[in-house]
């Protein structure tokens with residue numbers, strides 16, 4: 001199963017889309033909330049149910065001890081976001097000031113996420129948030145670039161309107177260069193289109209010279225629930241956002257299988273794979 005990183009040029013629905021994909025996937029799934037500006041799911045969708053004792057920040061200390069400590073800490077810090085325990089969240093930072101402590105954790109975390117996807121059969125989504133640029137390249141410390149390098153897909157979230165496309169345009173070349181030089185290749189880059197605006201997917205793809213790999217409808221009610229939590233709206237599981245998100249995960253899985261034929265993946269770390277296999281049978285904390 002693929003690791004899919006979601007990024008944006010400006011707040012436009014990245015977190016709500018990442019949650020929709022994670023909750024809609026047909027397979028076990030995980031959302032790692034890795035936005036250096038801080039996570040919003042804890043206070044939003046989860047309405048404060050997860051304390052600051054859980055989450056991404058705690059992986060930094062574990063990584064300094066070793067790789068299997070990191071894998072164990074990763075498993076411990078996941079939070080179940082469905083009743084069956086098939087969908088998990090690694091809650092994000094509670095304070096942007098925590099981000100520099102993660103700089104040396106990103107490569108090891110990227111490896112854990114890859115193993116979880118490739119060997120433990122999870123659809124893995126990584127919310128990387130808004131990208132910062134410096135001199136036409138990804139900002140070296142404000143962007144968790146190793147998460148993008150390891151991803152099968154990097155989806156730039158855009159809305160189908162001029163304001164969004166104008167800002168997204170500046171990220172295309174820096175992302176392509178980064179993925180060609182350090183990632184799995186610039187063909188990992190695609191768009192996640194939120195259909196809010198006058199443009200059709202083909203027009204957006206042409207305008208940004210980048211394929212639309214997933215499209216999600218404007219669905220304020222479902223997105224509102226994913227953003228602020230509370231009671232799910234009536235017909236939530238069959239809502240336009242969830243149904244399209246489910247199709248999007250199917251499409252990404254199919255594309256990843258085709259793409260992996262061309263990619264020469266190195267063998268995963270056996271230790272890490274063992275820890276993560278056990279994780280798939282264990283439950284983390286759970287909502288409700």
Ligand SMILES: Nc1ncnc2c1ncn2[C@@H]1O[C@H](COP(=O)(O)OP(=O)(O)O)[C@@H](O)[C@H]1O
Pocket residue numbers: 008010011012013014015016017040194216217218219220221223224227241
């Ligand atoms: N598909 C959608 N339809 C309607 N509203 C959406 C959709 N996706 C996101 N939103 C809304 O847009 C706002 C920003 O979403 P959020 O996911 O927090 O963006 P980001 O993570 O990019 O900052 C929220 O109010 C959210 O409910």
Ligand SMILES: [Mg+2]
Pocket residue numbers: 014015016035040129
């Ligand atoms: Mg966000």
